Amino acid sequence: MRLNVLLITLSLFAIQLYSSIVKAQTTFNAVDYVNPLMGTDSKFELSNGNQYPVIALPWGMNFWSAQTGKMGNGWLYQYSADKIRGIKQTHQASVWIGDYGQFSLLPTTGEIKVDEDERASWFSHKSEIAKPHYYSVYLADYNTTAEVTPTERAAKFRFTFPKSKQSHVIIDAFDDGSYIKILPEERKIIGYSTKNSGGVPTNFKNYFVIIFDKDFSTSSLYEHKEKQQGLEFKGKHAIASITFDTKESEKVHARVASSFISHEQAEINLKELGNDTFETIKKKGEQSWNKELSKVKVEGGTDEQISTFYSCLYRLLLYPRKFYEFNKEGQMVHYSPYNGQVVPGYMFTDNGFWDTFRAVFPFFNLIYPQMTKEIMEGLANTYKESGWLPEWASPGHRESMIGSNSASLIAEAYLKGDKKFDIQTLYEALLKNSENEGPLSSVGRKGVKYYNELGYVPYDVGINENAARSLEYAYNDFSIYKLAKALNRPKEEIDRFKLRSQNYKLLFDPSTGLMRGKNKNGEFQSPFNPFKWGDAFTEGNSWHYTWSVFHDIQGLSDMMGGKEAFANKLDSIFIMPPIYDESYYGIVIHEIREMQIMNMGQYAHGNQPIQHMTYLYNYAGQPWKSQYWVREVMDKLYHSGPDGYCGDEDNGQTSAWYVFSAMGFYPVCPTMDEYVIGSPLFNKVTLTLENGKTSVIQASQNKKANRYIQSATLNGKNLSRNWIKHSELLQGVQLNFVMSEKENKKRGINQQDFPYSLSNEK
Numbered sequence: 001m002r003l004n005v006l007l008i009t010l011s012l013f014a015i016q017l018y019s020s021i022v023k024a025q026t027t028f029n030a031v032d033y034v035n036p037l038m039g040t041d042s043k044f045e046l047s048n049g050n051q052y053p054v055i056a057l058p059w060g061m062n063f064w065s066a067q068t069g070k071m072g073n074g075w076l077y078q079y080s081a082d083k084i085r086g087i088k089q090t091h092q093a094s095v096w097i098g099d100y101g102q103f104s105l106l107p108t109t110g111e112i113k114v115d116e117d118e119r120a121s122w123f124s125h126k127s128e129i130a131k132p133h134y135y136s137v138y139l140a141d142y143n144t145t146a147e148v149t150p151t152e153r154a155a156k157f158r159f160t161f162p163k164s165k166q167s168h169v170i171i172d173a174f175d176d177g178s179y180i181k182i183l184p185e186e187r188k189i190i191g192y193s194t195k196n197s198g199g200v201p202t203n204f205k206n207y208f209v210i211i212f213d214k215d216f217s218t219s220s221l222y223e224h225k226e227k228q229q230g231l232e233f234k235g236k237h238a239i240a241s242i243t244f245d246t247k248e249s250e251k252v253h254a255r256v257a258s259s260f261i262s263h264e265q266a267e268i269n270l271k272e273l274g275n276d277t278f279e280t281i282k283k284k285g286e287q288s289w290n291k292e293l294s295k296v297k298v299e300g301g302t303d304e305q306i307s308t309f310y311s312c313l314y315r316l317l318l319y320p321r322k323f324y325e326f327n328k329e330g331q332m333v334h335y336s337p338y339n340g341q342v343v344p345g346y347m348f349t350d351n352g353f354w355d356t357f358r359a360v361f362p363f364f365n366l367i368y369p370q371m372t373k374e375i376m377e378g379l380a381n382t383y384k385e386s387g388w389l390p391e392w393a394s395p396g397h398r399e400s401m402i403g404s405n406s407a408s409l410i411a412e413a414y415l416k417g418d419k420k421f422d423i424q425t426l427y428e429a430l431l432k433n434s435e436n437e438g439p440l441s442s443v444g445r446k447g448v449k450y451y452n453e454l455g456y457v458p459y460d461v462g463i464n465e466n467a468a469r470s471l472e473y474a475y476n477d478f479s480i481y482k483l484a485k486a487l488n489r490p491k492e493e494i495d496r497f498k499l500r501s502q503n504y505k506l507l508f509d510p511s512t513g514l515m516r517g518k519n520k521n522g523e524f525q526s527p528f529n530p531f532k533w534g535d536a537f538t539e540g541n542s543w544h545y546t547w548s549v550f551h552d553i554q555g556l557s558d559m560m561g562g563k564e565a566f567a568n569k570l571d572s573i574f575i576m577p578p579i580y581d582e583s584y585y586g587i588v589i590h591e592i593r594e595m596q597i598m599n600m601g602q603y604a605h606g607n608q609p610i611q612h613m614t615y616l617y618n619y620a621g622q623p624w625k626s627q628y629w630v631r632e633v634m635d636k637l638y639h640s641g642p643d644g645y646c647g648d649e650d651n652g653q654t655s656a657w658y659v660f661s662a663m664g665f666y667p668v669c670p671t672m673d674e675y676v677i678g679s680p681l682f683n684k685v686t687l688t689l690e691n692g693k694t695s696v697i698q699a700s701q702n703k704k705a706n707r708y709i710q711s712a713t714l715n716g717k718n719l720s721r722n723w724i725k726h727s728e729l730l731q732g733v734q735l736n737f738v739m740s741e742k743e744n745k746k747r748g749i750n751q752q753d754f755p756y757s758l759s760n761e762k
Contacts, residue, residue: 030294030313031131031290034289034313037079037125038051038315038645039644039645039649040053040078042078043075043078043080047647048643049643049648049649052092053130055130055149057289058292059322059371062091063090063318064148064155065077065090066087067088070116071116071174084139086172087106088102088104089102089155089206094650099195100197101193101196103191104172105146105210106121107145107146108141108142114222121139122140123140132314133149134286147159149282153259153272154255155273156278159254160249167250167252175236176236178235179191179192179233179238180233184215184216186211187216192206192208192263193206194206198399201337201339201396202340203340204337205260206258206259209266209267212242212254212255214244216244217244219242224237257272292317293314295687296659298684300683300684308644312656313655316363320348320378321349322347324346324378332346337395339385343385346381349393350393351392355650355653356652358612359653359659359670362667365413367687368690375413376413380425383425387432392442399440400442401442402442402446402469404433404445404472406429407477412670423487427487434476447463458519460525465535465538467507467516467517467537468538468609471507474500475551477503478758480497502552502555505555508556514542515545517535517536530542532581533580535584539591540607543573544607544609544610544613547613553619557620558759563620566616576602580596591606591647594606594646595607600632605637607647608650615666615668615678618723619757621749622749623749624745628707628708635704663680664699674726675725675726677722677723680697680702683699684699691730696733699738708741709747710738712737714735720747721748722753
């Protein structure tokens with residue numbers, strides 16, 4: 001009897017053990033695949049991402065990063081650096097746009113050093129841990145370890161000190177106007193920083209509060225390096241040093257929060273931490289990231305491919321950042337970076353729509369439609385508070401890039417989403433954009449009177465990047481046309497925008513088969529060098545911008561002489577040498593250098609204008625070429641290491657290209673209900689949608705050599721077309737591909753298989 005009981009007990013234990021092992025093997029922890037250091041090995045001359053390790057929650061109001069660069073240096077963290085100046089709160093969305101609302105903490109020992117150069121400590125990546133929700137680094141000069149784990153508006157620090165009576169934390173509120181007050185009896189520091197790079201009202205401040213869990217033995221304030229009297233200081237550059245008497249390996253914790261509204265609101269934001277321990281906050285951060293990352297589950301690739309995918313997805317889920325807070329009554333409020341007032345409602349910022357309209361917002365519309373709806377409400381608030389839509393906000397309107405691509409975002413969100421946002425206000429804003437220049441050239445439409453009268457912005461009227469502006473306005477007008485139809489606007493209005501959306505034809509030069517700047521008198525500008533970067537175009541040349549007719553590739557193909565000639569023109573991109581003319585800039589800008597060294601001809605994936613071009617063979621009846629080149633770009637130009645990008649990773653766009661492409665399709669024309677098919681990278685991708693449905697993309701016989709689609713089925717039925725509908729994916733589908741090493745030149749070759757083009761509208 002006892003033997004039988006023992007055997008049963010052992011059997012039950014074995015079953016439980018086996019179940020736990022199986023569970024451990026099948027539990028998918030997507031965050032473990034993310035490398036926040038991807039893209040950090042960059043410099044002014046060459047971008048491999050121009051990124052820093054963002055320690056934050058998805059779309060968090062505040063980011064944290066180790067700071068290796070000097071104050072004001074856009075390259076705040078460079079992988080090649082060997083010293084850290086502090087752990088910095090940052091809101092930098094781009095090295096070219098700059099930072100705002102910043103301060104830092106650094107644990108040190110020994111003699112107090114507050115100057116950023118003098119206090120900087122040697123470190124090694126071998127003693128650094130970077131995860132989306134957690135950062136740790138050993139500071140060799142001080143024998144200390146600094147750790148941080150965030151919430152959306154707060155963070156907890158853990159500093160590990162040696163035995164010392166001279167253990168310090170240096171708090172730097174940065175130059176250009178700052179304030180610090182030390183409250184020893186409360187173990188508290190409060191302060192603010194006004195340092196910014198533009199785009200803020202005159203009353204802008206980032207208020208912060210820091211509360212330690214250990215008494216200060218001494219504390220001091222400095223104006224840069226000059227020690228000050230008392231415990232409160234306001235000036236150009238406020239710095240504080242807090243000293244502790246620590247035991248060997250003693251851990252000192254700091255609870256940190258900030259607000260763009262007030263110190264009182266910063267204290268409210270501090271409540272996000274609750275009474276949680278450091279490890280609990282860290283665990284919650286991990287869970288938050290896993291929740292979002294696992295909405296797209298990939299299987300069947302190499303570890304490197306999976307790591308690259310989730311590292312890109314992590315970047316995709318950082319911007320635009322939440323710029324709103326919750327007051328003591330729990331009401332959503334925000335400091336307006338447009339009028340300086342505290343007002344209710346959503347606000348998002350740190351986004352350049354010139355980049356992100358292409359794939360970031362299409363991804364949100366597919367996987368995060370509720371987030372899209374909230375962003376739309378934020379855009380409506382921006383219009384109400386400033387009178388304009390934000391084309392590049394950080395945190396307010398910034399003078400950067402071209403176009404009025406907010407039209408694409410708004411039209412796409414309404415046409416693909418639940419439509420329950422303030423579309424009337426947003427449509428009013430789009431109409432205003434279509435007829436007016438803004439207070440900055442990046443807001444409204446620069447050259448709009450010429451565009452509306454002539455159909456293009458002339459080359460010879462003193463407006464730079466005129467051809468690029470004209471092409472983008474035409475696509476923006478297409479987006480308004482589609483939205484106007486859905487809103488049952490007057491026929492005259494609908495027809496006006498439909499007609500303007502065909503303005504791209506006015507810049508097509510039949511003699512070269514390329515887009516070209518045109519003078520006010522109707523003649524093409526001369527001399528014309530299609531390899532000249534800038535000038536009539538934006539961060540690219542005519543070979544890059546000619547394809548910016550997202551809504552009417554058929555029309556472009558017809559002008560080039562038909563689909564064979566069109567495909568040959570696409571081929572030319574990869575056949576030509578990477579020659580360039582940099583004379584417009586006076587230097588070889590990093591985007592030019594990145595094209596040159598990638599050895600893919602004139603293809604410049606490191607910048608956005610041409611990123612959709614590899615998918616255009618699908619409009620010419622040669623989908624196998626899209627399959628080849630899409631996979632070539634994924635395999636050759638991306639990996640998860642510090643130099644893992646081939647140019648700027650702008651607010652998630654270059655990452656979004658990879659995420660979409662790895663899934664097997666891409667939104668060439670974001671306003672339309674279509675994704676153009678490329679070459680799926682993984683054996684299986686599972687999309688968990690907000691509506692409770694699940695869509696699965698499978699690619700049998702998939703491997704590195706098998707980049708071509710032999711056949712495809714949608715819910716068991718043959719799929720010959722080169723596109724799949726957004727609405728189909730939302731219903732929950734089974735999309736199956738059979739991959740092969742050889743092209744299938746009989747699939748997707750008929751006109752009915754081609755994606756949407758305006759010219760084919762009945």
